[in-house]
Amino acid sequence: MTGRLWAALAVWLSFAGGLSASETTHSILDFRDLDGWEEDDHERALSVFLETCPDMDDPDWSALCALAQQKPEARPFFELFFRPVLIENAQRPLFTGYFEPELNGALRPDSRYRFPVYRMPPEARGAGQWLTRREIETSDVMKGRGLEIAWVDDPVELFFLQIQGSGRIRLPDGDVIRVGYAGKNGHDYRSVGVEMVRRGIYEVHQVSAQVIKNWVRRNPVEGRELLFHNPSFVFFRTVDQVPADKGPLGAMNRSVTPGRTIAADPAFVPLGAPVWIEKGGENPIHRLMVAQDTGSAIKGPQRADIFFGTGDAAGRAAGKLRDPGRMVVLLPIQRAYAMLTEPLQ
Structure with missing residues (x-):
């Protein structure tokens, strides 16, 4: 299952067994405490940090970004000017993956390409809660208004495009349209994976993006109703400026980087901050990444979604990821010590 879809299941599982949210704690670690730190490609991490640090307005970050733009040796740069901070609460750590899907589509509808990718209608912008997914897809409210960016050949893939929030549409002549998030209808995201578990269709460990897709396709009537369980509806815009x-x-x-970008909760992790990842599971990852993205259901100080890239292979890799671990935020020294909840011993 993709990270965006796993997120709701993750929250449910994180507090299983009677755990509840508690006060967040902050602990300063030593770089020697980071498993695999010395073996990582710090130069690669620095180049990704430089992609977005110019957009960080806080003076602490602006000063470090200016230093980074002078292209110092990467590992000493991080070790000299940052401190690793472990931010925790009662929620169990969880890593998932996300990707950029690629759909087949066309600029005009025909018997194959029948499912529209919509721009945001003006009346939905700033309207709070607008129409639900069911109301949008079963009425004529969007039709005949020129709001279609393209038409695609698979409504299930279109549903998952909305969960990911961005993607590419490959046209019959080989050209590609890239689309990005433009807004939504104001309704909260509800996981169809959680709903399938609630209905007893599958157990938690059986649910994945591919399992959901296959079930919806095998059961088109019930499957459409299942997708309506999620009232949230995402609108798109064309993204022409990204190569x-x-x-x-x-x-x-800014563009995100496969294997080096995570989506994190900005309530705990500053957007643009370097984050050390120690992911367990079948394919462990120990790597310095950068928090350059968010997700509406990515919540908590130890919750991260790792970006895997574009297309089916990236989607399969992302869909398999649901692992425990630990993430440690690298913060400017003064900011790190200011966050301590208890004085150092």
Whole structure:
């Protein structure tokens, strides 16, 4: 299952067994406490940090970004000017993955390409809660207004495009349109994976993006009703300024980088901050990444969504990821010590 879809299940599982949210704690670690730190490609991490640090307005970050733009040796730069901070609460750590899907589409509808990718209608912008997914898809409210960016051939893939929030549409002549998040209808996201578990269709460990897609396709009537369980509906915009070899735009309006970008909760992790990841599971990851994206259901200090890239292979890799671990935020020294909840011993 993709990270965006796993997020609601993650919150449910994180507090299983009677755990509840508690006060957040902050602990300063030593770089020697970071498992695999010495072996990482710090130069690569620095180049990703430089993609977005110019957009960080706080003076602490601006000063460090100016230093980074002088292209210092990467590992000493991080070790000299940052401190690793472990931010925790009662929520269990969880890592998932997300990707940029690629759909087949066309600029005009026909018997194959029948499912529209919509721009945001003006009356939905700033309206609070607008129409639900069901009301949008079963009425004529969007039709005949020129709001279609393209038409795609698979409504299930279109549903998952909305969960990811960005993607690419490959046209019959080989050209590609990149689309990004433009807004939504104001309704909260509700996980169809959680709903399938609630209905007893699958157990938690059985649910994945591919399992959901296959079930909806095998059961088209019940499947459509299942997708209506999520009232949230995402509208798109064309993204022409991003080269084809770059990743999609993240929450900082900059391209994200496969294997080096995470989506995190900005309530705990500053957007643009370096974050040390120690992910367990079948394929462990110990790597310095950068928090350049967010997700509406990515909540908590130990919750991260790792960006895997574009297309089916990235989607399969992202869909398999649901692992425990630890993430440690690298903060400017003064800011790190200011966050301590208890004085140092």
